[in-house]
Amino acid sequence: MALKSFLEISPDSHFPMENLPYGVFKPDESSAPRPGVAIGDYVLDLQVIASAGLFNGPILANSDCFHQPNLNKFLEMGRPAWKEARATIQKLLSSAEPSLRDNASLRQNGLLPAAQVQMLLPMAIGDYTDFFSSMHHARNCGLMFRGPENAINPNWFHLPIAYHGRASSIVVSGTDIIRPRGQGHPSGNSPYFGPSRKLDFELEMAAVVGPGNRLGEPVDVNEAAEHIFGLVLMNDWSARDIQAWEYVPLGPFLGKSFGTTISPWIVTLDALQPFGCDAPQQNPSPLPYLAEKNSKNYDISLEVQIRPAGEETSYVVTRSNFNHLYWTVTQQLAHHTINGCNLRPGDLLGTGTISGPEPESYGCLLELTWNGQKNVSLGGTSRKFLEDGDEVIFTGCCKGNGYNVGFGTCSGKIVPSIP
């Protein structure tokens, strides 16, 4: 590991000096929310650091961006501010720098055990868009519902397909998810009504928008990375029975809008940069507005575990990787704005379910159980879809040379429908 902190950081930690992901937290129930950075087993309170005058670079010295209840103001400032903050925080936490290391009261106030703080949503999300950018997921869904002849619609290879999701029901990891009620697909003539019988997770990641753009002014695909602050893990919970019945012709609605969970820590593109890898070859070639000079994915290992109610053990049900995405996050962002649509700081762009090519890398139970035709094993028991009490835990991690750049976990437990 190249960077050494004065804090002891386990080589297994997701949050070494190379990462420094951003979140928002409360030190205790009665405190106001404020921005923080994860470092080893600690959270660095950026409000404390800012108040101590330690953000002394030209952009941040006179900014109140860390005296806010969310990251939106910092997101809006763009990459120059993000780079300055990263350099300052990396220096402050390094073993060679005394200003925090040797100041006991500042360490006491500014470095809080992560286990003791309450994590919140890191940003106010104006709009949330969900893409459909994994070819394996698109193909599997197509095979199940349309058959092999038309598994993937012709438009899919020409543009990153997406829909607008519900921003109000996005929650932070750890929030219980109430099983939704709704109408299900009729087997006879009349639709079923009640608690969803086909509750699923969707293994996704999402980009957090930085400065955004003005209405009518598209973002060039080769500048799109400047508009992405970082990535989070995302579980786009889905009620497959509700979705199947409602989605023609206007797309997903109540089958998704009961809840979406994101991880509390946003890993920046700067921290992910060493894990960049080539994006898949696209055939046909994308139209010029989607053609990137340098088309990049990231090598992020993803894993989903389920812990049944009352059990200590959780069971891995799938392993996938962010690099399976056909459309890159920068293509997604450029496409989103090509019609002039404005993105705002804090907007969330989901990737869609990230399924790999092998059956054990599929990103949701719909695919893993082939719409309930097979079982997924959880030790002594099994699942077709989620049961009440199931906790679903996502992890994501990039493996460096002797260190990780990880996302921590994104988890949620299913609780029964309200009668």
Add this chain to the structure above:
Amino acid sequence: MALKSFLEISPDSHFPMENLPYGVFKPDESSAPRPGVAIGDYVLDLQVIASAGLFNGPILANSDCFHQPNLNKFLEMGRPAWKEARATIQKLLSSAEPSLRDNASLRQNGLLPAAQVQMLLPMAIGDYTDFFSSMHHARNCGLMFRGPENAINPNWFHLPIAYHGRASSIVVSGTDIIRPRGQGHPSGNSPYFGPSRKLDFELEMAAVVGPGNRLGEPVDVNEAAEHIFGLVLMNDWSARDIQAWEYVPLGPFLGKSFGTTISPWIVTLDALQPFGCDAPQQNPSPLPYLAEKNSKNYDISLEVQIRPAGEETSYVVTRSNFNHLYWTVTQQLAHHTINGCNLRPGDLLGTGTISGPEPESYGCLLELTWNGQKNVSLGGTSRKFLEDGDEVIFTGCCKGNGYNVGFGTCSGKIVPSIP
């Protein structure tokens, strides 16, 4: 007319004492936004009235809800606050009440000529949902794209179909709309890219959400009216070529997200109450969670005019009515929350295009020109879809006995794509 103001109000005005719609305005460019009510040719500045201590009822006397840059705080307070405000404003403006009538400086500060103020969006819109609740519109679209066998999908008669729209690009009446660029449906093998060739309006109205509900706690359909503050006119601009190519399988996205225009004045359900009428008989009977004790529409005459670039004259292209909706706004709201989805104050619920049964009452050019197969006449010229420079003007009005309760206009002009 039962209610008499000390202001002279034309019998043709949309804004008599019986209406009192709410909006947000700036008295001049340099002023801060504040809430107002339209009365005749004037806007009543509610901040001035509140500062003068004239909101002296038990709920509003100690509230700062009219010292806000939008109506969200007032919306959140619910019907008791709305009723108190309406009673206070109606009294203040009445010919019999001296407190405003006889106070020259208060009249000078608090009653501004409507022509001189700048109208803004009345609320901060967290989420925007668009329904598809007109049977005639659903049938026409189905006939065009699927043929008579399956004109309306079976789910349509069981639930109010909807999709999530883009909140960031909602603009107030009078804002220019830039023609979107995007991919169009290929006639050969490859998609077309460029400025939309099939730009359309959609004649809609939208409900503005009041108090909203907590995540996981559905709103009962018989209490849903308590969660609706009022209605606005809405133009859900649509690029039909972009939409047709992108919308399978996840629904409308860039074909709609470049802009949505709403009227500046929210007409309250209290003002619309005299114009309530029976909603259509629903067959099959809706599931219990959608079954209303008292299923109500409103008799609101709607009209769309187009004014071509450089012309003084505008031409009526359609006349419709809000009472053509199959699913009521209260059913829409209850359905939206049945899965536990939370609505927030200021959220917008669009009705979908409101088409009537006759060809001259269809609510968009797609239907009026049958996807470009016919022309709509504009005096000496005609249209299949909108051209640059066209201004589209919606009006909506309820006819009382000697008075109107109207929505004013909702307009927007098409300007060329940015090269």
